[in-house]
Amino acid sequence: MSIKLPPALRLETSWLPASEGRSQAYTLHLKNLSSKPIAGFTLCISGPGRVDPAVLIEGGTVGRRLSNFTEFLPPENFELGAGKTWTLTISALSWPFQHWTDGATGAYVAFGDGSTQSLAVEPTRSLANNAPLKRGAEIYPVPANPPVPVAIVPWPNAVSVSGKRSVPPGFAISSADPRATAAAAAFTGLVDQLFSVEGIVRPASEGGMPVVLEVADGFSAEAYRITFAADAVRIAASTQTGLLYGLITLGQVWRGAHLYPNAFRFPVEGEIRDEPSMGWRGLHLDVARQFYGKAEIKKLLSVLAWNKVNRFHWHLSDDEAWRVEIDAYPALTEVGAWRGHGLAIPPLLGSGAARTGGYYTKDAVREIVAHAKELGIEIVPEIDVPGHCFAMQQAIPELRDPQEAGSYYSVQGFPDNCLNPVREKTYEVLETILRELIELFPFKTIHIGADEVPLGAWSGSPEALARLREIGGDTMAEVHAKRLNVITNTHGADDIDGSGAAVLQSIFLARVQKFLAEQGCITGGWEEAAHGNVIDKTKSYLCGWRSVEVSAALAGQGYEMVVCPGQVYYLDMANSPDWDEPGASWAGWSEPETLYNFDPVEGWSDEQKKNLRGIQACIWSEPMTDRAVFDRLVFPRISALAESAWTRPADKSWERFRAVAGLMPVLYAYP
The missing domain is CATH 2.60.40.290 (Immunoglobulin-like)
Known part of the structure; x- marks a missing residue:
């Protein structure tokens, strides 16, 4: 044969x-x-x-x-x-x-x-650069004489320790209060996942040094105090998360002294007092462009917890895929979660002819949310609407105006990818989806995207043009209709402010934000959600991605802001402009030192700073087919972001950070 x-x-x-x-x-x-x-x-x-x-x-x-x-x-x-x-x-x-x-x-x-x-x-x-290609995280070497005696990232508010004792084999944690017991269990699971063979938590029978957890009044929600003595360590906080953060700091001190005993010490006495300078310390992950399995997400959350990052912005839908199970619309995952030759969504961003993709079942989401909660992390799901909905519309084609003609295109090259804001079917479907999401995510904060709607959106929809004529008059409707079949944004996202597209989107945003508020939820959006000034500022926040100046202006208008400018905080941007570095460059590039020293509120007034929620890094996954590229782009920059959000600006030091950052965990550790 x-x-x-x-x-x-x-x-x-x-x-x-x-x-x-x-x-x-x-x-x-x-x-x-x-x-x-x-x-x-x-x-x-x-x-x-x-x-x-x-x-x-x-x-x-x-x-x-x-x-x-x-x-x-x-x-x-x-x-x-x-x-x-x-x-x-x-x-x-x-x-x-x-x-x-x-x-x-x-x-x-x-x-x-x-x-x-x-x-x-x-x-x-x-053909102009033959330098070896870079993959894998850059691990900074620990110097022989680091500028600080203990290894901690992010650096605490106050470190007052002295002496050097032999490093204990590990820690035997004791607690009485249920919150302390939960913190100890969360820490034990955390180090088992990140550093399984090191034995950071071990019983007294294996030489574990006593660590006593105490729930005490007088601490802010994430604050803690560690007290070192010859016979034991005591950690005090008012909350489970505060105690967990104290244990994480203790674990970092231990690992530094254990792995590099000539460089770092385990103190004999003294104390560490600590609390964050920002309440929102976040990471956004796009799972639509590349899919990450449940195990990857859970380990990433553990890495975030070790950095004391407390918000995970989970980008669950985009043009390229839909990634979360919705009972009412099984086609969203049956169609929208998969790419391949001959499928409704073709191979994109490195996927091949074979059917590839995936989605998160509701059981998987609940497991991930519970894991995050144990680690002091709240999850914000994002369903990106009204733009970036190509995959959603492939699954539910009746979302389009049946009389819609011609095409408009997004900056990423997707045609007709926006939910129609004047169709009742849009709200019937979306409200059903959002109700199911709210049940899964108890933080009650739902991000609805609102970014990168093309200038020509809905220019071929008779329903949309009729509503636009009612609102903006004949001239606006006629100008908008002329944008049909015109590719307006080949080289950059359209600025739609003041256009017919912005007016139509504002109808959508006002209605969806009102619905979420009625469900007791805060609405998140990218900065474009400010178009039309229609969302309730007391029940929403915006992610400012274009620049610090744009975020400052929106804060001045009363919007609560999470600052994440693409030039610095987008972790898919390359570490340098060189060919041998992986990543993108459309927003610029930022090496770890640039990110670390960046001031996210430079030029802000005191009044504007009152509307600062915090900062977050954003991972967009287009270049990350190769997971070693993920490591290269994310680490150590996520630790630099974490320290920028936690540590007071006056206490930051790149030299100190660089000496310790090599001890922080990475997700894949691929070469």
Whole structure:
């Protein structure tokens, strides 16, 4: 019996930046390494980089294009001979490539009979830079003589310790109050997950040093005090979270002295007093562009807790996928959670021909929420509406105006991706979804996105144009109708303020925020939720992503702000402008030291600072098909963010932080 083997094919890609007299060039080489020719095929690729709608290409043509998925067609009657190479050169892209992760991260060949063949994809090679490509977290070495005697991140308010004793084998924790018992259990589970073989928690029979937990009045919600003595350590706080944070600080002191006994000490006596300078210390994670399983999310939450980060903004939907189970609409996950060749959502951002993706069942969500709660972390789910809804509309097509004609496009290249704000079906579906979400997330804070609605949104919907005419008059409606089929935002998100799109979105925002308030919820939104000034400022907050200045202006208007400017706090941005660094650069780049020293309220008035909730880092997952890229981009920058949110500015020191940051855990620890 003979086995028919697929042809041996390989894809190689390269990037040549533009220079004087020469256009940029993204070149694809499909090599036939087999002994037989192939014909009747197309080449399909995906990655963060996108082929421009006004494509300039040599060697073939573009078939289907959706965002960063592109199908390339060979010339008519083309045959790729044995040992031959088909070359495509593209000079029109949505932006010039700047990093090795910008090119194709997934590829396959599709044949006329419906079969496909996956292609191994190597990182795109720059013809102007051959430096070794960087992956994995940068772990700073611990110096021989660090500037502080104990290893703690984020640095506490007051450290007054002396002496150096032999490092205890671990800690035997005792408690009487149920809150203290819960804190001890949470800490034990935390170190078992992050540092399982170190034995930080161990019984007295194994030499564990006594640690006594005390619930005491007089502390703020997350504050604690650690008192060192020769025979025991005492930790006092008013809450379970405060006690947990005290234990985490003690664990960090222990690990520093245990792993680097010549550099750090375990004190004989003294105390540490501590409380955070900001109440909101957050991390946002986009799980739509890349899916992260339950185990990954739970471990990430543990890493956040070790950094005393207390908010997890969980971005559960976007154009590329829908990631949470909704009983009333099973198609959301049956259709919206999966990508692949021939599916409603094609391969995107490195996924290949095979069906790939995933979603969180309600049981998984409850487990994750409970894990976070034990660790002092509140979870804010985000369902991004009214824009970024391509996947949602593939699952529930009746959300569109049936008479809608033509197309408008998002900055990411998705057509017609916004929920219609004048259709009752929109609110019927969305309110049902939100009710199910509220039951899952007891923090009662729901983020509704409201970002990056295209300037031409709903310009082909008779229903929307009729409402716009009622509100804004004939001229506004006519101007808006002329935006149909016009690609307005190829190279950056539209500023829609004052446009017909903004007026229509304000109808949507006012109604959805009112609904959430009636359910007892706070509404979160990106800064664009301020368009129209229609949401109740006492029952909402905004995430300011464009700049500190925009956040300051919104705070001055009375909005409560979480500051997360993309130039610095977006962790998908590269660590440097160099090709060998992974990540994106559309907002800029920020190495860890830049992030650490960044002042999120520079130039703010005292009145504006009254509306500061805190800060958060944001992980957008487009470049993170490779989890070693995740480590490279997130660590140690998340620890730098955590210290910026916790430690008083006058007490910050990059030299001290760098000496200790190498002891902090990373998620994957891939090389």
